[in-house]
Amino acid sequence: MKLLTCPLNGLRNITEFTYGGEYHPMPDHQQASSREWAEHVFFHDNAAGVVIEWWCHSASSYWFLAERNTISDKILRTFPASEIFNQRIDFNPLPELTSTAPSTPPPTATQKGES
Amino acid sequence: MSSSIDIATTALRRSQLYRRHIEMGAVFEPLSDGTAGDSAVVCHYGTNNQEQELTQAQHLGLADLSTLPRMGFKGLGAPDWAAAQGIQLPAQPNQATLQTDGTLVARLSQSELLLASNLNGLSESIESIAKTTQSARNSELPERVYSLPRSDSHSWLVLCGSRAAETLAKVCGVDLRPHKFANGEVAQTSIAKINGVLVRNDLGETLSYCIFSDSSSVEFLWDSLHDAMAEFKGAAIGIQALRDC
Numbered sequence: 001m002k003l004l005t006c007p008l009n010g011l012r013n014i015t016e017f018t019y020g021g022e023y024h025p026m027p028d029h030q031q032a033s034s035r036e037w038a039e040h041v042f043f044h045d046n047a048a049g050v051v052i053e054w055w056c057h058s059a060s061s062y063w064f065l066a067e068r069n070t071i072s073d074k075i076l077r078t079f080p081a082s083e084i085f086n087q088r089i090d091f092n093p094l095p096e097l098t099s100t101a102p103s104t105p106p107p108t109a110t111q112k113g114e115s
Numbered sequence: 116m117s118s119s120i121d122i123a124t125t126a127l128r129r130s131q132l133y134r135r136h137i138e139m140g141a142v143f144e145p146l147s148d149g150t151a152g153d154s155a156v157v158c159h160y161g162t163n164n165q166e167q168e169l170t171q172a173q174h175l176g177l178a179d180l181s182t183l184p185r186m187g188f189k190g191l192g193a194p195d196w197a198a199a200q201g202i203q204l205p206a207q208p209n210q211a212t213l214q215t216d217g218t219l220v221a222r223l224s225q226s227e228l229l230l231a232s233n234l235n236g237l238s239e240s241i242e243s244i245a246k247t248t249q250s251a252r253n254s255e256l257p258e259r260v261y262s263l264p265r266s267d268s269h270s271w272l273v274l275c276g277s278r279a280a281e282t283l284a285k286v287c288g289v290d291l292r293p294h295k296f297a298n299g300e301v302a303q304t305s306i307a308k309i310n311g312v313l314v315r316n317d318l319g320e321t322l323s324y325c326i327f328s329d330s331s332s333v334e335f336l337w338d339s340l341h342d343a344m345a346e347f348k349g350a351a352i353g354i355q356a357l358r359d360c
C-alpha cells in the first residue's frame with residue numbers, strides 16, 4: 001500500500017486520498033487575456049519531473065498540495081494550501097469595466113456637436 | 116415489548132438502523148432532547164439484564180446513538196465564537212475534549228468543530244446554540260461562522276470494550292490501540308471503507324470509540340462491525356450499558 005502524509009491527518013493509506021489535478025498559479029484576473037484564462041482553466045502541462053498537485057483527504061474533505069516527482073512517483077513533500085493561498089482575493093473588475101455609462105466624447109467633439 | 120417498538124416507529128426522529136434494532140429484539144426508551152424533537156434510543160436488547168449488557172460493554176459492544184443530538188460549525192470565526200459561547204476547545208486539530216455537562220467537542224481542523232451530547236441526550240451548549248440558530252438558520256451566526264448540521268447527515272455509533280481496538284484493526288488502517296491512540300484523540304479515516312470521524316472517548320475505565328459516519332451507509336458499517344466483532348464475541352448493546360460503564 002502506498003502511503004501519503006496529509007498535513008492535517010498525518011500518514012494515511014493512499015486509498016483515503018483523491019487526486020485533484022495540477023496546481024497552476026492563477027493569472028492576474030484583471031490583466032489576463034482569454035487565452036491565458038483558457039490555459040489556466042483547461043490545459044495541463046503533464047510535465048515529467050517535479051510538479052505540484054492538488055490532493056484531497058476524502059475522510060476529512062481536506063484539500064492540500066503535494067510536490068511529486070512524476071518520473072519516480074516519489075512524493076517529496078505535502079503542505080497546506082494556506083502556504084500559497086495566504087490572502088483573500090476579491091474578484092473586482094478593472095474600474096473602467098464597472099462603468100455602464102457610455103464613454104464621454106472628447107470636449108472638443110461635444111462642443112462641435114452642440115454648436 | 117410492543118409499546119417499546121411503538122416508541123421507535125412513531126418518534127419524530129428515528130435511527131437509520133431502527134429496523135435492525137427491532138429485528139434484534141431491542142427495547143427502546145424515549146428521549147426528548149429539546150432540540151430535534153422526540154426520539155427513541157435502544158435501552159437494551161432482548162431479555163438481557165443490566166448486568167449482562169454491562170459485562171458485554173466491558174468486553175466488546177456496539178451501540179447506536181444516532182438519535183442523540185449533535186451539531187457542527189466551520190469557518191475562520193468558528194473557534195473564537197465557540198469560545199465566546201463558553202465552550203472549552205481542544206488546542207489542536209484532531210483532538211476532543213469533554214465539557215462539564217458531558218458534551219463531547221471534537222476539533223476536526225483549525226476551524227471546524229463537532230459537538231455531541233452526553234448519554235442522556237442533553238447538552239447545554241447544543242441546546243443554547245440550537246435556540247439561536249434554529250429560528251433564523253445561519254443569519255444569527257456571526258461572520259465567518261457556518262453551521263454544519265450533523266444530526267441527519269451523520270450516524271453515531273459507539274464501539275467499546277477491551278477488544279474494541281482489535282476489532283477496529285480489522286477494518287481501519289490507523290493504529291488505534293490504546294497505547295498509540297490516547298483518550299481524546301480524533302482520527303478522520305476510512306472504517307470498513309466508509310469515511311468517518313473516530314473519537315476515542317473512554318467511558319470510565321472502559322475503552323470506547325465514537326464513530327460518526329455518513330448516515331446513508333450506516334447499515335453497511337453496522338453489519339461490517341458486527342462481522343468484525345464476531346471473532347471476539349462482540350454484540351450489540353443498549354445505551355444503558357454505556358451509562359453504567
